[in-house]
Amino acid sequence: MLEKHSESEVHVDKVEQGPASSIAFGLERLGLIAVRAPIVSCIVLLALIVGAVFGIYRIKIDDSLSQLFRSDTREFRQYEEVTKKFPAEEFDVLVVVEGKTLLARNNLEKLRDFVTDLQLVEGTRGLVSLFSARQAPAPGKLPAALFPAELPEGAAYDKFIETVKNNEIIRGKLLSEDGTLALVVLSLDPEVVGSNKLTKTVGDIRALMKEDLSDTGLNVQLSGVPVMQLEIRNAVERDGLTYNILGILAGCIIAIIFFRKISFMIAAAFPPMIAILLALGALGWANFNLNMFLNVMTPLIMVISFSDSMQLTFAARDRLIAGQDKFTAFKNAVLVVGPACVLTHGTAGISFIALQFSDSDLIRKFGEAGLAATIIALVAVLSLVPVFGVLFVRNEKVFAVKFQGADAGVQALRNFCYWIAVRMVGRPGLFSLIAVLFVGGLGVIYANLEPRYRLADQVPDKRQAVAASDRLDAKLTGANPVNVLIAFPKGESLYSPQTLQTIAEVHATVEKAAGVGNVWSLETLRRWLAEKAGSADVATLKEYVSVIPEHLVRRFIDAEQDAVVVAGRVPDKDSSQLLPIVDKLDTELDAVRKKHPGYEVAVTGLAAIAARNSANMIEKLNRGLTVEFALVAIFIGLAFRSWVVMLACILPGIFPVVMSGTVLWAMGEGLQFASVVALTVSFGLGLSATIHFLNRLRLESKPGVGSALAVERATVLVGPALILTTVVLACGLVVTVFSDLPSLRLFGWLSAFSMVMALVADLFILRPTAMWLINLHGRLQGTDKPAI
Secondary structure, eight states, X not given: OHHHHHHHHXXXXXXOSSOSSOTTTTGGGGHHHHHTSHHHHHHHHHHHHHHHHHHHHTOEEOOOTTGGGOOSXXXXXXXXXXXXXXXXXXXXXXXXXXXTTTTSHHHHHHHHHHHHHHTTSTTEEEEEOGGGOBOOOOTTSOOOBSSOSSOOOHHHHHHHHHHHHTOTTTBTTTBOTTSOEEEEEEXXXXXXHTSTHHHHHHHHHHHHHHHHHTTTTOEEEEESHHHHHHHHHHHHHXXXXXXXXXXXXXXXXXXXXXXOXXXXXXXXXXXXXXXXXXXXXXXXXXXXXXXXXGGGHHHHHHHHHHHHHHHHHHHHHHHHHTTXXXXXXXXXXXHHHHHHHHHHHHHHHHHHHHGGGSSOHHHHHXXXXXXXXXXXXHHHXXXXXXXXXXXXXXXXXXXXXXXXXXXXXXXXXXXXXXXHHHHXXXXXXXXXXXXXXXXXXXXXXXXXXXXXOOGGGGSOTTSHHHHHHHHHHHHSSOSEEEEEEEEOOTTOOTTSHHHHHHHHHHHHHHHXXXXXXXXXXXXXXXXXXXXXXXXXXXXXXXXXHHHSOHHHHTTTBOTTSSEEEEEEEEOOOOHXXXXXXXXXXXXXXXXXXXXXXXXXXXEESHHHHHHHHHHHHHHHHHHHHHHXXXXXXXXXXXXXXXXXXXXXXXXHHHHHHHHHHHHHHHTTOOBOHHHHHHXXXXXXXXXXXXXXXXXXHHHHOXXXXXXXXXXXXXXXXXXXXXXXXXXXXXXXHHGGGGOSOHHHHHHHHHHHHHHHHHHHHIIIIIHHHHHXXXXXXXXXXXXOOXXX
């Protein structure tokens, strides 16, 4: 039976010059333009590659932690306003020093020397540490430093340490309650943080850590936004190289194993590689910045383009084996397989367009970049596969004779596909019912997934920053800032009684808020002066503020003195746990707002923005995915001009998504940004197998040909290429498991899993469903006219 299918394929290829009505409206013929003048096309391609290389050098890295929530919303605009007025947190390096012997005299001396050396690091504006604390000021005198030049010894030292641990300014803020962890806040120049100088500055800090504290037995780690940005920057650069090398190797190795000719490997694997180069170059010229999502553009382009290049190469190879010359073989491959290639890129494009409905600028930019890359990949594959085939395939007649009876690898895949097809078409109604029930059950599980988000997911978790933040969470109530902005009404000054009272009440409210700790503000200083100096008058407060270094004052008081910040910190918990804390704090501040009308009191900060917006944004993306199901099904149905096709592609399209969601549920995970984007894109890409099968089924469905035989033929002819491309695509995506970024690892393995599930759906769900719908169409029409 299988031999007849092979003969049928040869017969079809000899007589078929392309379908009467293209499902791509003739767009596939774009691929025939370049092959008419292959040498000229290669010269033009070389010029484009040179331009793309220069474009790639223009790509910059966006390592901002707030990029995911960048949007045109009131909350984000307010957050940006606060970061401009009080920019310290964006430029703070947090040095976390921990050890049971932290407060031993020798270690404390060395720690003070380390802090002194830190102030000499190039790019440093100032720092805050436990050594910044001062004694209560004597009347008419400047306050003396808490730490004397020469530390006491013996019993006097023990008494001094108790004084340090009980100091209200540093206790629980710069020194843990048990005295085993100290926090040094190093403020960097904004110009350094935003440039390549950051690498040297952080390197200098690490060198001092090793030089000054290596023999103390203390554990020293770095965290803070600049360090996280640097780690993101390094991870993105490293990942880009990894993805390029491993993805390309996977494609080349698998292509050469099955084609067993370098010329076919070039025709199948080189167009996707060139598509990657051209797409990245175009993104560079369009001023796109590389970030945690755009970093997966390389494997995505590989996914988009390699599937179709393999289908085209397989089709041309079969035609060569059938005896056609290389020009005719590659031309007919474009005419027959090209329409499906256009349609697969069209569905991928719809997936990227769906991301435009996100509130996140980052995700919308990812969608725009993906759409542009999809168009470039389509043109590159349709044009370059036939061009490379015509230029590099030699001695096609010898090749045809050699492989007509010695094509073991491909023949084994065809045998496997035939075995599956025969069983799937045997009882299509039963298998279709099982598929409906199974997908429906998985859909119920998927619907119960909850949104999840943590700031740490954006940062490499195999580096110091996350580990240091975890220690701050454990010892100093958290590393993530939650700020309350207090903007004064016109006519009110910083030191007016009304303003000071408002600050005091906001400070007290934040202090009492469950889950918020390490609260700092102007009120902290006022309380300390009242307790230690016995003076709470405004003159003393002004005097003390005037002698504090400006970089410290700007942490809480803006330059125009028309706004202040009450700063608190929270642990890096999931957004579902942080949101109740933020909402409750905001509600409790309503009492202050009512008591002091005219004062703007707003809860902000990156943690607050993330807690408020992440769940809503993820839910919107998920709803967009549901809409995408319908849009893609309608799009494919219209292209094929068949309601049978529209209905047939729904179940196999949904299955990879709900199956992946079920795996997330089984692992105790929820829906994160990376997982929703992965599922959105994978849905469009996973339909590639479905479209290529339906396109072949359409060509095999002729009057007099039974639906079962048409399904079997289509499966045998396109199945091997679908299996091979799925393996390559999964390998291209799964290389992201080598990333240090948790979000990219999640994106990679989930996308790879979705691609494999798409193949499973194509083999075990699409076949019986299509068969059943074709039979239903025949019964309704009372004719054997093809339904597709």
